[in-house]
Amino acid sequence: MKPEFLGGSPDRWCIIEDPEQARLILRSSSSKVFEALLARERTLSDLKAELGMSLENLHYHIGKLLDHDLIEVKRTIPGPGRPLKVYSTLYQAYDIPFDLTPYEGAYEMILHQQEQVARRIARNYAAIMDEVGFRSRRIYFDEETGQVSSHGAPDPRAPQAELPESLGHDFTLDLKLSQQQATELRQELQDLMEKYRRMTLEGRPYLLSCVMCADVSGT
Amino acid sequence: MKPEFLGGSPDRWCIIEDPEQARLILRSSSSKVFEALLARERTLSDLKAELGMSLENLHYHIGKLLDHDLIEVKRTIPGPGRPLKVYSTLYQAYDIPFDLTPYEGAYEMILHQQEQVARRIARNYAAIMDEVGFRSRRIYFDEETGQVSSHGAPDPRAPQAELPESLGHDFTLDLKLSQQQATELRQELQDLMEKYRRMTLEGRPYLLSCVMCADVSGT
Structure with missing residues (x-):
């Protein structure tokens, strides 16, 4: 069985059968570490820089993931002190049957994922509005688009502030x-x-x- | 004060000063009716067809919105029986200062909005997965895009089912x-x-x- 999107060999592919493995991959504090190691090799200090976690936390998550055979030490790099361990997942792709996930069903699983994005968006927009001093919500019918629109706005009693167009934009269409x-x-x-x-190298x-x-x- | 996006006259523009008006506009069961009437004229039966609400519910919401001066009867259409009332909002645009909204702050307000979208997305994806018989979540590192990806997948023990590409697609990028x-x-x-x-007329x-x-x- 060779998943077409991998274009790889079947041995890079794993079907999860253990609920605890499913939980660690999808919904635990270790999930971020698992994802960072998925099909990529990283040392502890790579992970620290990438994820901004403390070494203590990383040691804990790596121990968990090693214990449950989700990652392994791929190789070591000799150095002046102890050799550096290079970690990675055992496989390049994982398939987790819904009935093994820590969610009641597909809806709960997807909602959890979407809510994480929703919280990031809300945090960002709230910070942007604070940054530009927006204190008001504007709702109107936009004749040009034929849609009801709403967005943050400057204090309506001092409307000379400019909309920070490059800071954010969103729409939902039916x-x-x-x-x-x-x-x-x-x-x-x-x-x-x-x-x-x-475009991930420079800028804001x-x-x-x-x-x-x-x-x-x-x- | 003329909001530039309106290109209209100042009298089409309203700054909300009453918290109950703010609540009705932003977070009440009447909000949908308010939005449907925002800068557009609708009869009761227009609203019934557009929103799929019962006439009893519509009567209730219209009464509320009339009581709080958010909508008015713009004109009546003579008919065989009683003349039909045509409703609309008084203004084309509303500005609601954050401190009048029923939210603690900008974060809570935006989160509420984003969560509504998140729930719709989750409901849709769950239904799609059910429709195509997907029972598994696939997570992998996509070498082509350099991102960890995950999506619904067919049962890995019977992977011949095709991915319904036209039914859904999503991504989140940093x-x-x-x-x-x-x-x-x-x-x-x-x-x-x-x-x-x-593209709002035909199709799925x-x-x-x-x-x-x-x-x-x-x-």
Whole structure:
């Protein structure tokens, strides 16, 4: 069984059968460490720099992940003191059957993931509004787009402050799409991701999150 | 004071000063009705068709909104029976200072909004996975994009099922952008919205939600 997206050999692929492994991968304080090691080799100090965690915490998570056979010591790097251990996951991809996850079902699992993004977005927007001194919410019907819009705004009693356009933008749209249009939209999002994911080196940090999905709520 | 985005006259613009008005606009069961009437004229039966609410519920919300001077009867349409009342908001745009909102602050307000989107996304994805018989979560490091990815997957013990590419797609990226790049990204999202928001007539319903924002979580 060779998953096409891997283009790799079957031995780089693992089907989880142990609920504790499922929990460690998907919903534990060790999940970030697991993800950072997924198919990549990292030393303790690599992880410390990448994740901003303390060495104590990292030791704890690495111990857990080693104990449960999710990561291993791939090799060691000789140094002036003790040799440095290089950790990585055993496999490049993991498949976790829903019934092994710590969630009641697919809904709870996806909601947990989406809520994490929602909290990051809210924290960021709140900080941006604070930064630019926005103290008001503006809601209006935008004749140009035909949608009700709302966003942060300057104090309406002193409206000369400029909207910080480059700091944030978001929209949620209800669409009706043919299968071909949906495939095109998916491709556009993929292209957008491809274009911007390479921009990770300089400048101010940004979060970009896009979702398209068939909508069942109206049907 | 003329908000530039309106390009309209100041009398189409309202600054909310009453907390109960703020609550009705932003966080009450009447908010949907308010939004549907924002700068647009609708009869009861228009609203019934648009919102899928019962006439009893609509009567209740319209009464509330009338009582608090958020909507008014703009005109009546003569008919065979009683004349039809046409409702609309008094203004085209509303500004609600944070300190009048039913939220503790900007964070709570934005989180509430984002969580509503998160729940819709989770409901949709869960239904999609059910529809295509996905029972597993796949997590892997994608060498092509340099990101850890995860999505629903067919039962790994019977992996011939195809991924329903046109049903859903999502990604969350951490970027670093110059101000110019951020402005460009914002424009690309705006263009995407402009292009797809017109596709609302035929086909299957879809939800499209995109957010970009300066990220403070890492700083």
